[in-house]
Amino acid sequence: MANAIATTKYIRTSAQKAGLVMDLIRGRDVNAALATLRFARKSVAKDIAKVLRSAIANAQQKDGFGGDVERLYVDACYANQGPSQKRIRPAPMGRAFRVVKRTAHLTVQVSERPVKVVVEVPAPETGEPAAAPKRARGAKAKPKPKTKAKAKAKSAATGARKKAAPKKKKTATA
Numbered sequence: 001m002a003n004a005i006a007t008t009k010y011i012r013t014s015a016q017k018a019g020l021v022m023d024l025i026r027g028r029d030v031n032a033a034l035a036t037l038r039f040a041r042k043s044v045a046k047d048i049a050k051v052l053r054s055a056i057a058n059a060q061q062k063d064g065f066g067g068d069v070e071r072l073y074v075d076a077c078y079a080n081q082g083p084s085q086k087r088i089r090p091a092p093m094g095r096a097f098r099v100v101k102r103t104a105h106l107t108v109q110v111s112e113r114p115v116k117v118v119v120e121v122p123a124p125e126t127g128e129p130a131a132a133p134k135r136a137r138g139a140k141a142k143p144k145p146k147t148k149a150k151a152k153a154k155s156a157a158t159g160a161r162k163k164a165a166p167k168k169k170k171t172a173t174a
Helices: 015-025 030-039 044-061 148-164
Strands: 003-011 072-081 085-090 096-101 104-112
Touching (some): 003 044, 015 044, 030 072, 044 104
Antiparallel strands (some): 003 104, 072 104
């Protein structure tokens, strides 16, 4: 089972904005993640897609790789804060405002899903049908579906009770 990591550094975006896009692809298959990034409306999505493709290529070069890219998924992805560039912007009345141009380090890790092994258990040859699986303790049985006739009878019974209730008499107060 191969897993590979790809990192890019000093991307001109904040780590918070990159993290929002990375949350969209975490845990997905790589093809679904690439499709999501292609249609994401954030400019950092192109940089993340580039890192993801690099991680896929790194996984293909590993010794333990099974050869099927369809089994790869995004195991972990995160954005760490990089160094910030401090700049000065002129403000009214001789003042100066500080502008912080943030950078981020993007990391994507892909892993290979394990292969599902299906083991078939032969049925006993006694001629009897196999027993139904037992319910776990505390598990409730499924409720039986209600029929329309039962639902009508129930609503009619509750309606009859409502009509039979005596009405309160109004008393005049002087």
